[in-house]
Amino acid sequence: MQTEVVKGNEEAVPGNGLDRENYINAKHGIWSWLLTTDHKRIAILYLVSITLMFFMGGAFAAGVRLELMTPKGDLVDSDAYNKLFTMHGIVMVFFFLIPSIPAVLGNFLLPIMIGAKDLAFPKINLLSWYFYIVGVAVFLVACLFGGVETGWTFYTPYSTAFSHTNVILAALGIFIAGFSSILTGLNFIVTIHKMRAPGLTWFRLPLFVWAHYATSLIQILGTPVVAVTILMVAVERLLKLGLFDPALGGDPILFQHLFWFYSHPAVYIMILPGMGVMSELITAFTRKRVFGYEFIAISSLAIAVVGFLVWGHHMFVSGQSTYAGMVFSALSFLVAIPSAVKVFNWSATLYKGSVSWESPMMYAIGFIGLFTIGGLTGLFLAAMGLDIHMHDTYFVVAHFHYIMVGGAIFAYLGGIHFWWPKITGRLYPEYWARVAAVLVFAGFNLTFFPQFVVGYLGMPRRYHAYPEEFQVLNVLSTAGASLLGIAYLIPMVYLTWSLFAGKKAPANPWGAKGLEWTIQSPPTTFNFDHQPVVTEEAYAYAEGHDTSHDAAPPAAPVRA
Amino acid sequence: MTDHAAAADHAEAHEHAHPHIVPVRTYILVFLALMVGTAITVGASYVDFGHSYLNNLVALLIAFTKATLVVLFFMHVKYSSKVTQLAVGSGFAFLVILFFFTFADYLTRGWLGTPGS
Numbered sequence: 001m002q003t004e005v006v007k008g009n010e011e012a013v014p015g016n017g018l019d020r021e022n023y024i025n026a027k028h029g030i031w032s033w034l035l036t037t038d039h040k041r042i043a044i045l046y047l048v049s050i051t052l053m054f055f056m057g058g059a060f061a062a063g064v065r066l067e068l069m070t071p072k073g074d075l076v077d078s079d080a081y082n083k084l085f086t087m088h089g090i091v092m093v094f095f096f097l098i099p100s101i102p103a104v105l106g107n108f109l110l111p112i113m114i115g116a117k118d119l120a121f122p123k124i125n126l127l128s129w130y131f132y133i134v135g136v137a138v139f140l141v142a143c144l145f146g147g148v149e150t151g152w153t154f155y156t157p158y159s160t161a162f163s164h165t166n167v168i169l170a171a172l173g174i175f176i177a178g179f180s181s182i183l184t185g186l187n188f189i190v191t192i193h194k195m196r197a198p199g200l201t202w203f204r205l206p207l208f209v210w211a212h213y214a215t216s217l218i219q220i221l222g223t224p225v226v227a228v229t230i231l232m233v234a235v236e237r238l239l240k241l242g243l244f245d246p247a248l249g250g251d252p253i254l255f256q257h258l259f260w261f262y263s264h265p266a267v268y269i270m271i272l273p274g275m276g277v278m279s280e281l282i283t284a285f286t287r288k289r290v291f292g293y294e295f296i297a298i299s300s301l302a303i304a305v306v307g308f309l310v311w312g313h314h315m316f317v318s319g320q321s322t323y324a325g326m327v328f329s330a331l332s333f334l335v336a337i338p339s340a341v342k343v344f345n346w347s348a349t350l351y352k353g354s355v356s357w358e359s360p361m362m363y364a365i366g367f368i369g370l371f372t373i374g375g376l377t378g379l380f381l382a383a384m385g386l387d388i389h390m391h392d393t394y395f396v397v398a399h400f401h402y403i404m405v406g407g408a409i410f411a412y413l414g415g416i417h418f419w420w421p422k423i424t425g426r427l428y429p430e431y432w433a434r435v436a437a438v439l440v441f442a443g444f445n446l447t448f449f450p451q452f453v454v455g456y457l458g459m460p461r462r463y464h465a466y467p468e469e470f471q472v473l474n475v476l477s478t479a480g481a482s483l484l485g486i487a488y489l490i491p492m493v494y495l496t497w498s499l500f501a502g503k504k505a506p507a508n509p510w511g512a513k514g515l516e517w518t519i520q521s522p523p524t525t526f527n528f529d530h531q532p533v534v535t536e537e538a539y540a541y542a543e544g545h546d547t548s549h550d551a552a553p554p555a556a557p558v559r560a
Numbered sequence: 561m562t563d564h565a566a567a568a569d570h571a572e573a574h575e576h577a578h579p580h581i582v583p584v585r586t587y588i589l590v591f592l593a594l595m596v597g598t599a600i601t602v603g604a605s606y607v608d609f610g611h612s613y614l615n616n617l618v619a620l621l622i623a624f625t626k627a628t629l630v631v632l633f634f635m636h637v638k639y640s641s642k643v644t645q646l647a648v649g650s651g652f653a654f655l656v657i658l659f660f661f662t663f664a665d666y667l668t669r670g671w672l673g674t675p676g677s
Contacts, residue, residue: 193643221654257662308657312665321669324661 015507017520018425026525037122038525040423043108045129050096050104051492053136057091058485060084065447065481068474073465081464082149083165089152094174095136097408098266101273102184102219103132105415106212108423110188112516113206115197115534117526120190128183135177142169151462153263156244156255160236168237171230178223178230181269185219188212197515199534206514206538207296211276214300218265218272218307226262229255253318260311268307270404271371272300274411275342278364281414282346283539284512285361286353290539292345299338306335316387325384332382339375343368358510359433363414366441370406374399377452392462395455398448405444413440413491420495421505425522428498432490439487446480513539580639590633597626613667620659 023040033041063084067075076084107125111118119125142148148170150159159167192213196205232243233255242248244255283290290296312320312328346368355361377399380386390396421427450473455461459470466474508517515532516523601622609615632638637648 217650221651225658253665254662257665258658261658308654309661312661319669321665321667322672323668324665327664328661 013504013506015520016425016504017522017524018504020520021524022425022520022522023525024425024522035126037118037126039107039111039119039122039125040523040525042125042129043104043106044423046099046103046107046132049129049133049136050099053091053095054488057088057096058488060088060091061481062485064088065478067464068466069478071466071468071471071474076464078464079149082151082462083147085462086149086151087143087147090139090148090170090174092404093152093266093270094177095132095139097270097404098181099132099184100270100408100412101277101415102188102212102215102269103128103180105208105277105412105419106184106188106215106273109419109516110209110212111191111195112519112523112527113209113514114192114195114200115515115528115532116191116195117528119187120194121187124183125187128180128187131180131183132177135173135175135180137173138176139170139173142166142173145169153259154230154233154255155259156233156236156252159233160244160255168234171234175227175230178227181219182223185216185223188216189220192216197532197534203294203297204534204537205297206276207279207290207293207300208273208276210297211272211279211300214304215269215272215276217301217304218269222262222265222269222308225258226266229258229262232258253315253320256315256318256320257311260314261308264311264314265304265307267400267403268303270408272303274367274408274415275300277411277415277418278342278346278367280512280514281360281364281418282349283541284418284510285358285364286350286355287511287541288349288353288539289537289541290345291348291351292341293538295341296345299341302338303335306331306338310335310382313382313387316384317391322384329382329384333379336375336379339371343372343375357434359430359437360414360418362434362437362441363410363417366437367407367410367414370402370410370444374402374406377402390455392460393455394451394459394461397461398451398455401448401451405448410440413437416495417491418510419516420498421509422516422521422523424499424502425505425520426498426502427505427509428502429494432494436487436490436494439483439490443480443482443484443487447477447484448480450474450476450480513541580636582633582636582639586633590629593629594626597622597629613663 023038026038027036033045036042036045063076064081067073067081067084069075073081107119145166148163148165148167150163150165150167154167154171192205192209235241236243236245240248242250244250244252246252279290279296310328310332312324313332316325316329346364377395381390381396381399417428417433454470454473454477457470459466505521507520509521510517515528515534518532519527601619604618604622605615607615609618631648631652635648637645640648
């Protein structure tokens with residue numbers, strides 16, 4: 001059904017706004033972008049900046065994988081290797097994954113999905129992007145001065161007493177970027193509370209909005225703690241206060257408590273918005289009401305709250321009390337419940353649905369499988385006894401990449417493809433998108449599955465040399481990384497191409513439900529010509545009825 | 561939006577139009593209470609309660625009480641809407657989580673001997 005839409009009429013596409021006024025052509029010039037308060041333009045600013053950071057983080061990863069092709073440390077020395085994996089981690093976590101879905105798709109879609117003309121605080125939204133850019137700039141300066149090699153976790157006492165690299169500068173960059181995250185979260189919470197369209201009750205909200213609400217709670221409650229922690233590291237380095245130094249009455253493990261209090265929930269900042277995207281994709285491509293709406297909505301909040309109670313599972317072998325470890329272990333198992341609720345409900349939504357295999361759906365199906373593997377291996381690591389064997393091995397590296405790449409990045413790519421016609425008013429070539437999705441899936445698994453094996457066999461993370469018996473698995477992993485790298489470049493090429501030569505998109509190319517599909521593509525500056533009124537629940541697909549040829553959903557209350 | 565939510569919005573808008581005026585006397589009383597709290601903190605630091613964690617507990621309880629006074633009166637949370645109170649309350653609740661589990665580690669860390677020592 002999609003191919004017909006892709007081949008749609010070039011001259012007159014109903015619902016396409018490229019030849020009319022839209023948010024892209026409303027104003028011109030560089031300052032109209034740099035000083036914009038339009039949530040959609042700010043989303044584009046974020047999209048461009050995080051894409052640059054993604055490829056920078058990818059370049060560091062390429063260095064790591066190339067070094068690990070051979071058992072000997074022959075491409076780079078150990079110091080340079082330490083910097084490569086540290087900067088890969090910092091860039092990917094703080095400058096790509098955390099802003100990725102909320103700042104790009106959330107910024108663009110959240111106000112539209114709730115029928116508002118912008119976020120509650122448009123200027124603060126712009127400020128958040130500037131915080132992000134200044135944070136990135138400070139971090140880049142740290143890179144120019146030689147980078148940092150503490151690991152993205154900045155563990156003390158190494159970061160405070162021994163490292164001679166740019167710890168303070170790199171930490172300052174993260175500190176500043178943290179404010180961008182807090183402001184985005186604040187904006188989303190206020191917007192969701194105060195600006196919902198008439199008729200849009202809490203339990204009619206798209207699940208994308210629920211997921212962003214839960215994410216925002218974590219951003220607001222957690223980020224200040226890591227900001228303070230990073231400041232403590234800086235103060236300790238400069239003034240030798242002894243906060244983390246046992247000789248002066250401090251405790252290095254205190255750093256780990258404070259750091260993981262944020263950084264474990266930060267994993268949910270990365271994955272929860274992805275789960276929100278997933279609910280939209282699964283329903284749109286099964287043309288079916290989501291199974292167990294309330295459970296998926298509330299499970300987002302449950303993940304956000306329970307996620308704050310589990311941080312000690314990163315510290316089983318740190319010297320933390322065994323009793324605290326037991327409690328953290330048991331609580332960690334609890335997170336599996338709301339996560340499984342989501343996975344089972346998405347799978348149940350597929351059942352007897354009118355499933356179609358457009359490229360966003362391919363990413364969504366990939367997400368379900370990969371997130372499940374990532375989540376279940378997390379349970380291995382949450383078990384105290386097993387963790388002693390697997391802590392700090394490649395098993396851990398594989399586990400969290402299944403969550404962050406197999407989960408978060410798959411959802412991000414799926415979401416970018418799904419909403420690309422809405423964002424740009426252009427359709428991308430579906431054939432190439434499917435090729436890329438298959439290659440990303442294959443490249444990803446070839447990269448990270450061997451790491452489970454090599455980690456279980458005992459290869460530690462963060463070393464640039466390893467015993468020869470591990471070489472085959474490492475070569476497989478590096479080969480997979482090359483494939484994955486190429487697979488990431490393909491969407492860059494065809495999405496950029498589509499901006500200029502892609503077919504014009506109608507208002508609702510997927511026949512999907514949701515207020516964003518009732519307005520023109522790309523939207524006007526204030527999204528809606530009239531205040532929409534919501535009269536139905538989310539995902540009210542008429543089951544058995546193929547809506548893909550409807551210009552707008554039949555029950556859409558107001559047509560912009 | 562439900563009637564309920566609309567009513568709540570109306571109440572908040574009403575509140576904005578007429579901000580609650582706190583008498584100066586209240587501010588002075590709170591300030592004095594904070595000063596007394598500071599004095600007690602200093603005094604308590606000279607008393608040995610037997611275990612270092614008991615001393616910490618006393619100091620933290622006084623600090624917690626003082627912070628509550630600041631939040632309620634100086635930050636006007638006592639006179640704010642329910643949503644604001646909920647937001648402040650959750651911030652506090654999560655701080656308690658941070659302290660609770662971290663201190664649980666410190667309290668129980670010595671309960672098992674270190675192997676080999």
